[in-house]
Amino acid sequence: MRxxxxxxxxxxxxxxxxxxxxxxxxxxRLSDPRTGESIGRVLIVPWKGKLAIFGLTKAVRPxxxxxxxxxxxxxxxxxxxxxxxxxxxxxGQHDSSYSPKS
Amino acid sequence: MSEVSTILxxxxxxxxxxxxxxxxDRITPRPTVFVAFGGSKNDFDRISHPHRALIDSPxxxxxxxQREKQSYTxxxxxxxxxxxxxxxxxVHFMEYDHIPLLEDLHKRMISFxxxxxxxxxxxxxxxxxxxxxxxxxxxxxxPSFLGFWERxxxxxxxxxxxxxFGSGSFWRKEAxxxxxxxxxxxxxxxxxxxxxxxxxxxxxxxxxxxxNRFVRNLGDLGTQLDSLRxxxxxxxxxxxxxxxx
Numbered sequence: 432m433r434x435x436x437x438x439x440x441x442x443x444x445x446x447x448x449x450x451x452x453x454x455x456x457x458x459x460r461l462s463d464p465r466t467g468e469s470i471g472r473v474l475i476v477p478w479k480g481k482l483a484i485f486g487l488t489k490a491v492r493p494x495x496x497x498x499x500x501x502x503x504x505x506x507x508x509x510x511x512x513x514x515x516x517x518x519x520x521x522x523g524q525h526d527s528s529y530s531p532k533s
Numbered sequence: 534m535s536e537v538s539t540i541l542x543x544x545x546x547x548x549x550x551x552x553x554x555x556x557x558d559r560i561t562p563r564p565t566v567f568v569a570f571g572g573s574k575n576d577f578d579r580i581s582h583p584h585r586a587l588i589d590s591p592x593x594x595x596x597x598x599q600r601e602k603q604s605y606t607x608x609x610x611x612x613x614x615x616x617x618x619x620x621x622x623x624v625h626f627m628e629y630d631h632i633p634l635l636e637d638l639h640k641r642m643i644s645f646x647x648x649x650x651x652x653x654x655x656x657x658x659x660x661x662x663x664x665x666x667x668x669x670x671x672x673x674x675x676p677s678f679l680g681f682w683e684r685x686x687x688x689x690x691x692x693x694x695x696x697x698f699g700s701g702s703f704w705r706k707e708a709x710x711x712x713x714x715x716x717x718x719x720x721x722x723x724x725x726x727x728x729x730x731x732x733x734x735x736x737x738x739x740x741x742x743x744x745n746r747f748v749r750n751l752g753d754l755g756t757q758l759d760s761l762r763x764x765x766x767x768x769x770x771x772x773x774x775x776x777x778x
Contacts, residue, residue, distance in 0.1 A: 484665070487665055490659065490661050490664040490665050490666035490667075490669070490696075491664060491665050492663055492664045492665075493665075513659045513660055513661050513664045513666065514659065514660055515658055515659060515660070515739070515740045515742070516658065516659070516660045516693070516695055516728075516732065516738055516739070517739075518688070518693075518732060518737060518738070519650075519737055520650070520651075520652055520735060520736055520737040521687060521688060521735040522687075522707075522734075522735040522736065523735075
């Protein structure tokens, strides 16, 4: 029993490394549709009603891509590299709804 | 009046601290430097620099910095006790292993801050709310995380979350003081707390974009300093062994 637990403790990091290697080598290639910046390869797996993503190396935001057709038949989910904040100093004044410019 | 006060965070031996201060003499006059010391009381007592504080807080002395949500708030608080009476306009915070490479570093940072009209400039600054950023998702699992920003923010969008590399940052004094004195009711990792607090207190936060590539989280750039300087680096991180005897 103790040997089994030890084997699992050893196998988990090995399995994690192997999974990440596979995802980053053979996974789907993602890029930011606004800038074309490469996000890298990832493995996307349906999991308990959600999507599990393996292999990301940077922070991204999921966002559905605008479409000209009015339909749910096919919709594209893209990933955007997070922007640099560009908000003004609002000390001493009320803020309005500023949005970041990347 | 000195334009910039510099805070150096270190835990190294008094001899290495003295080496570090000697190097920094090229950048800024020594009376404008404050040493925040995270090492032992014994070592602290042997440091001769007059402007210093022993930071003996478990929020600073973490082992797994990210998962234990390491905080620099005790460092900023101690520095502020010294800074608040100093006649200075800017505050430069640096960890011991973040090395300045140019003697006119502060002049460049002041110029950048003026051009960007910002109150806080840092490295790898990004807006990470609604993203896959691992720290953001980890903090979001704490139900009190967003509530804290809702309580203290003067902005309309109270759920903006920023990140910034923790090893070096350049502040207008007012912004530094406001963040240093903000009570961190909810434990947060310093890379999220500092820029997000500055933002929600109304200050403008920007990134040293072109300099980001010279500031990394892993490795040791100690053998590449001349090369990095030639590539346009103002500073470099991490350089762990420069103060070794």
